[in-house]
Amino acid sequence: MTSIGPLFIVYVVWGSTYLAQKIGLEGLPPLTLNATRFLIAGALLFAYCLARRWPRPTAAQWRAGAVQGLLLPAAGTGGAAWAEQALPSGTTALLLATIPLWIVVGRRFADRERIGRPVALGLLAGVAGVAVLARPSGGGSTAATVVALAGAACWGLGTVYAGHAPRPAHALQASAMEMLAAGGVLTVLAIVSGEPARVHVTGRSVTALAYLVVFGSIVAYTAYTWLLDHVAPRVAGTYAFVNPVVAVLLGAWLLGEPIGPREWVATAMIAVGVGLIVLAPPVTAERDLALQKG
Secondary structure, eight states, rough: OSSHHHHHHHHHHHHHHHHHHHHTTSSSSHHHHHHHHHHHHHHHHHHHHHHOOOOOOOOOHEEEEEEOOOOOHEEEEIIHHHHHTTTTTTHHHHHHHHHHHHHHHHHHHOOOOOOOHHHHHHHHHHHHHHHHHHHHOOHHHHHHHHHHHHHHHHHHHHHHTTTTTTOSSSSHHHHHHHHHHHHHHHHHHHHHHTTGGGGOOOHHHHHHHIIIIIIIIIIHHEEEEEEHHHSHHHHHHHHHHHHHHHHHHHHHHHSSOOOOHHHHOOOOOOHHHHHHHHHHHOOOOHHHHHHOOO
C-alpha cells in the first residue's frame, strides 16, 4: 500500500469530522459524544482483530496504546469537541492545524532534531496565525481556544511518542487499543462532569455519531495509525494542512458559519507556517527513518 490513499482519507474525512462533531453536539455533550464514538469503534475493531486470530497485544503494547489513546483521541479529539461548544467548526480546525508545530517541538526535544531556518520561520508564522485567530472576543471563546490548542499539543506530542512506543504489527489492532483506552477515560470524565443529565438524543446527533464511528474513527483513524508506522511524522502531520480548508468550507456551506477577514488572514498565516514545516527538506536522521519505514 502506498501512502497516497491513507493520506487522502485523513485529509478529507477528518476535515469533515469537525462538521459532524458540531452536529452531534446538538444532542450529545462533547465528552459523551466522543466516549460513545471511541468505545463503539474500538470494540468493533478489536472484535475484528480477535476474529482474525492476530497475536494478542503484549502488556507493553497495551500501556503504549493507553498513552496514545489519552494523547490523541481523548485529549486531541475530545478537546476539539469540547471547544466546538463555543467555537465554529472551521475555527476549531484552524487551531488544530498547529499540530505540525507541536510535532516539530516534540522531535526537537525527543529526537534532538535540528530546527532549520524554514522550520523556524514556519513555527513563527503558525504561532502568529494562532494569535490572530485567538484574539479574545469573549470569555467563553478564550477558554475554548486554550482547550483546542492544548488538544493540538497532545496530538502532536502523541504522534512523536508513537515513533518510540512498542506497537502491534497491525494498524487496526493499534487503533482499537487506543480508542478503547480513550473511550474509557472520556466515559469517566463525562460522568464526573455530569454530562449524562444533558443528553438529548436527536436524529441528527445519532447520524453524526454514526458517521464519526465509521468514517472518523474506524476508517480515518486506522489510516492515520498506518501512516505513523510507514512514513515520517512530518508527512503524517500534513493532514492538518488540509483539514481546516475542508472544515471551513463545509461549515460555511452547511451550517452558515461566518468567514471574516480575521479567519482568512489566520488561515493564510497558519497554512504558510505548516507548509514551510512539512515541505522543508528533512534532516538526515528523519530521511533515514522514512527510508527504513518505506
